[in-house]
């Protein structure tokens with residue numbers, strides 16, 4: 001049986017590996033990362049972005065909230081405390097060693113254009129889901145293409161990891177209380193980006209389960225067999241049945 005001490009050693013090892021990964025990948029703030037803490041830019045500070053930003057700030061990361069409403073983001077940051085600040089989407093993208101993009105899918109084309117040069121090589125956690133009813137033509141196109149590949153086309157050069165796509169935002173603050181932990185299905189093409197995103201998924205209280213490359217991102221949307229909260233084993237078993 002795995003003891004608490006073994007788990008703690010495992011986590012320290014994981015954090016050291018993630019820090020080394022960041023240092024090797026040339027991302028800034030290796031010293032910050034060596035403490036397992038990251039600067040996270042949040043583009044879209046609504047239900048998912050606001051909730052995750054608050055959790056990560058409380059876990060010791062530093063976050064910058066951004067949206068189309070700077071006053072909202074300033075108030076949100078003030079309510080979160082010292083580890084949070086507010087800025088424009090461009091400021092958040094420049095600030096973050098890692099970005100969380102949590103906008104309605106119809107906004108992704110403009111986010112991709114506005115942040116184009118800032119996204120190159122950046123680890124981006126993509127929570128965005130295409131819904132034709134809400135997102136119109138972009139939603140129809142992205143559903144056909146598959147959400148992972150569509151996000152990669154709209155945010156070119158970003159090291160995208162899909163995560164937090166099919167769990168309601170109200171579940172996130174409760175995740176650490178669940179024992180054993182639920183799994184978080186994730187998909188991404190870049191192994192180092194998957195590692196860094198996994199660190200942040202663990203800090204929210206989920207056990208990361210990378211089900212495969214971005215092409216599998218089409219299964220990380222509401223309404224698929226992987227939606228909702230499941231054990232890591234169940235996620236692996238279901239993922240193995242998906243083409």
Ligand SMILES: NC(=O)c1ccc[n+]([C@@H]2O[C@H](COP(=O)([O-])OP(=O)(O)OC[C@H]3O[C@@H](n4cnc5c(N)ncnc54)[C@H](OP(=O)(O)O)[C@@H]3O)[C@@H](O)[C@H]2O)c1
Pocket residue numbers: 043044045046047048049066067068069089102103104105107110111127128129130164165166167168169170
């Ligand atoms: N809600 C959930 O439980 C949940 C769960 C999993 C995944 N998702 C997915 O995650 C994404 C976000 O969902 P949500 O529920 O958090 O949405 P939301 O509450 O409506 O928040 C969306 C945020 O995106 C911002 N935004 C819109 N256009 C933008 C742009 N061009 N540039 C920068 N920011 C922009 C909005 O700013 P303004 O308010 O200033 O317009 C708002 O802060 C969606 O794709 C959704 O399908 C949601």
